[in-house]
Amino acid sequence: MNPKVDSFFEKDSRWQEEYRLMRKLMMECGLTEELKWGVPCYTYPSGRTGKPANVVLIHGFKDYCALLFHKGALLKDTEGLLIQQTENVQAARQVRFTNVVEILDRRSVLKAYIYEAIEVEKAGLEVKLKKxxxxxxxxxxxxxxxxxxxxxxxxxxxxxxxxxxxxxxxxxxxxxxxxxxxxxxxxxxxxxxxxxxx
Structure with missing residues (x-):
């Protein structure tokens, strides 16, 4: 765990318990924790460049908190959990939560999604963006x-x-x-x- 990210998890928020549980999940999957855009972002070395690539981040909104997979469009989404925030978002996909139980119930599925996202980075895959x-x-x-x-x-x-x-x-x-x-x-x-x- 990166101490520079602790402040996010210590901030008063309705999602603190969910955030901490998601953080634990990220750490169990061997990702590197960083603070980007003011939120916890988890990286893994890209197979294409060797540099840390953004894999998933934790963020929250009024009605839900979420894991955002940066290249979620490339994941298989076998459980139908991934949500495209708006029609204009090309690569990223969210898995949304409104309580701790949802995270606990999907723990093994979430880990599978995270490991698949890591494999996407290892392979150096890129989302084909619209020109x-x-x-x-x-x-x-x-x-x-x-x-x-x-x-x-x-x-x-x-x-x-x-x-x-x-x-x-x-x-x-x-x-x-x-x-x-x-x-x-x-x-x-x-x-x-x-x-x-x-």
Whole structure:
């Protein structure tokens, strides 16, 4: 156990008992514990690079806590436990819990999933992600790009991840005026080379 992660498990939370049980499970599976994004993240050396790769993390929400498998899309999910958080999440999958009993009852299954995730890393497997051009572009944003070569150039200079973030953000609203409002607010950030959340 990594002492740098202890603070997460000592914080007051409705999921503390569940978190501690999940932590014990991770340690029994031989993963390395780190603190990433403010939550416990468990790594294993990648068979492709030899560097520590994120395998699973523990996180909590209002209605549930979860194990998030970073490459969950590659797991067999023999028990049908894995949940895709939103349709736009390509690789990660969650196993959700609302109490300790659910974790205890699935202990052996969870270990099997964790060991399978470790095997995915050992093999150096990667999730085949959709390319940016495969994401939907709203008609409103297309009009802005067609009307401004400078904006189009600035957008194309962004990293693929930043481009995808904007494309998703602009296409989510149902109302065209909301889409336009989001686009107009984002244009200065695009020209600065910044992503939606930078």
């Amino acid at each position: 940016t051009k495969e994401f939907d572009m709203s008609d409103e944003f297309k009009e802005y790009l067609d009307g401004s070569p400078e904006l189009k150039t600035a957008f194309e200079k962004l990293t693929p991840g930043r481009q995808r973030g904007y494309l998703l953000h602009f296409s989510q609203p149902k109302q065209p005026k909301t889409k336009v409002s989001r686009i107009e607010k984002a244009i200065p950030r695009i020209f600065e080379g910044l992503g939606l959340n930078d």
